[in-house]
Amino acid sequence: MNPITHFLVGWTALERLLPSRRDKALVCFSGLAPDLDGLGIVVDAFTRVAGLSETDLYQQFHRVYGHGLPAAWVIAIAVALCARLRTRTALWSLVAVHLHFVCDLLGSRGSTPEDIWPIYYLAPISMHPQWSLSFQWPLVGWQNLVISALLMLIAMERATRTGYAPVVVFSARADAVFVGVLRGWRASLRRLFRRSP
Numbered sequence: 001m002n003p004i005t006h007f008l009v010g011w012t013a014l015e016r017l018l019p020s021r022r023d024k025a026l027v028c029f030s031g032l033a034p035d036l037d038g039l040g041i042v043v044d045a046f047t048r049v050a051g052l053s054e055t056d057l058y059q060q061f062h063r064v065y066g067h068g069l070p071a072a073w074v075i076a077i078a079v080a081l082c083a084r085l086r087t088r089t090a091l092w093s094l095v096a097v098h099l100h101f102v103c104d105l106l107g108s109r110g111s112t113p114e115d116i117w118p119i120y121y122l123a124p125i126s127m128h129p130q131w132s133l134s135f136q137w138p139l140v141g142w143q144n145l146v147i148s149a150l151l152m153l154i155a156m157e158r159a160t161r162t163g164y165a166p167v168v169v170f171s172a173r174a175d176a177v178f179v180g181v182l183r184g185w186r187a188s189l190r191r192l193f194r195r196s197p
């Protein structure tokens with residue numbers, strides 16, 4: 001799935017389990033971290049555009065270095081070093097990374113039904129076991145759009161009650177403005193439904 005969906009999955013499932021803004025952010029970004037192994041795509045694009053000898057780092061590294069148990073532990077240890085509640089945040093970070101794996105298993109297929117992405121759970125140490133789902137839907141499929149839209153609605157509705165939204169992991173001030181807008185929308189909707197017969 002795409003980074004926004006991964007972030008929202010982590011936010012919806014896990015942020016409420018940690019009190020501090022920093023630990024919430026660490027867990028949510030853990031849910032994005034596996035895709036760092038796909039950043040080779042930037043170098044591949046650059047070598048192609050610049051006319052240098054072509055690289056294929058994306059195919060070589062993506063789903064091999066960030067999408068397995070070894071990477072999950074590296075991410076969790078890094079999180080533990082930065083977190084306020086070290087053990088609890090590292091454990092939820094492990095969960096966030098595994099939610100990423102599940103989301104990728106479900107919805108990160110290529111353009112053809114045969115272009116299924118597997119998870120190599122012990123990579124890069126071993127390419128076994130290899131897991132995949134025959135019904136994996138496309139990365140750009142409507143299913144991912146619907147899931148992202150639903151998660152956004154859930155996050156926004158919850159923000160009007162809790163007083164904070166996912167924006168808080170970037171800026172508390174911007175989040176306060178955003179939540180104020182959301183609460184205004186909710187009040188307008190309520191007035192609208194009260195008026196309608």
Ligand SMILES: [Zn+2]
Nearest residue numbers: 001034035104
């Ligand atoms: Zn991924």
